[in-house]
Amino acid sequence: MTTVLITGTNKGVGLELTKLYAGRGDTVLACCRDPEAATELAAVAGDVEVHGVVVGDDASVKTLSTVLGGRPIDLLINNAGTVGPDAAAQNSYTMDFDGWADTFNVNTMGPVRVLHAVMENLKAAGAAKVMTVTSQMGALSLDVVMVHAYCASKAAVNKFMRLAAIDLKQDGIAVGLVHPGWVRTDMGGPNAELSAAESAAGVAAVCDQLSLENSGGFWKWTGETHDW
Numbered sequence: 533m534t535t536v537l538i539t540g541t542n543k544g545v546g547l548e549l550t551k552l553y554a555g556r557g558d559t560v561l562a563c564c565r566d567p568e569a570a571t572e573l574a575a576v577a578g579d580v581e582v583h584g585v586v587v588g589d590d591a592s593v594k595t596l597s598t599v600l601g602g603r604p605i606d607l608l609i610n611n612a613g614t615v616g617p618d619a620a621a622q623n624s625y626t627m628d629f630d631g632w633a634d635t636f637n638v639n640t641m642g643p644v645r646v647l648h649a650v651m652e653n654l655k656a657a658g659a660a661k662v663m664t665v666t667s668q669m670g671a672l673s674l675d676v677v678m679v680h681a682y683c684a685s686k687a688a689v690n691k692f693m694r695l696a697a698i699d700l701k702q703d704g705i706a707v708g709l710v711h712p713g714w715v716r717t718d719m720g721g722p723n724a725e726l727s728a729a730e731s732a733a734g735v736a737a738v739c740d741q742l743s744l745e746n747s748g749g750f751w752k753w754t755g756e757t758h759d760w
């Protein structure tokens with residue numbers, strides 16, 4: 533049994549990841565912005581502890597660190613993410629710069645903020661793992677010409693986590709990135725290819741195969757390697 537901390541667990545892929553790990557008998561530290569409104573999360577069976585955490589806010593994430601104390605965490609899944617401003621306001625001609633900054637704060641700095649907050653907890657677990665849910669749209673090899681601020685925020689988190697994989701090897705912590713597929717969530721919309729449960733199953737399988745040997749990798753939810 534392991535302890536898994538997941539962000540963005542009130543809905544979408546994060547909610548399904550919570551159900552999956554709780555169903556396996558793991559302890560899930562389920563983080564979301566507004567626990568009182570997270571009714572589906574509250575109904576998940578198993579060992580699920582809900583924590584109110586705003587990944588874009590330093591004070592909120594530091595509070596999480598204090599609450600957790602020295603408790604070991606085996607797996608951190610950075611899942612919370614935002615697509616950012618209206619698509620018409622994030623392209624090469626028009627940019628909502630405040631919205632881009634917010635997108636960067638949540639999608640790029642959020643995972644790093646949470647990683648720093650639980651670093652000692654990961655070290656305490658021994659052989660811990662960190663998986664960040666990124667997007668194929670952050671790959672420099674794939675030009676989907678839309679939501680440029682979102683794409684840039686995911687490209688940036690990809691680069692950071694690749695460097696973190698090198699840094700954290702000395703602590704025995706493996707770091708990976710996963711594209712969860714095109715998923716039927718509020719973000720992916722109703723016409724997407726995968727259910728959130730199918731995506732979560734793929735993401736969890738990618739977490740299972742993450743190790744110090746392949747640390748720094750970027751995978752699809754299918755387990756295939758993703759081009760950078």
Ligand SMILES: NC(=O)c1ccc[n+]([C@@H]2O[C@H](COP(=O)([O-])OP(=O)(O)OC[C@H]3O[C@@H](n4cnc5c(N)ncnc54)[C@H](OP(=O)(O)O)[C@@H]3O)[C@@H](O)[C@H]2O)c1
Nearest residue numbers: 540541544545565611612613614667714715717718719720
């Ligand atoms: N759906 C897709 O097709 C797709 C494709 C590629 C990558 N992804 C990535 O997969 C991850 C999960 O997305 P999803 O499809 O499950 O989307 P979702 O259903 O929209 O859920 C997004 C989660 O992130 C949280 N979140 C959004 N904005 C936030 C903010 N400003 N601060 C803190 N938390 C925030 C949401 O909390 P609130 O409810 O409080 O906003 C929610 O828990 C994201 O990182 C996304 O970029 C999704």
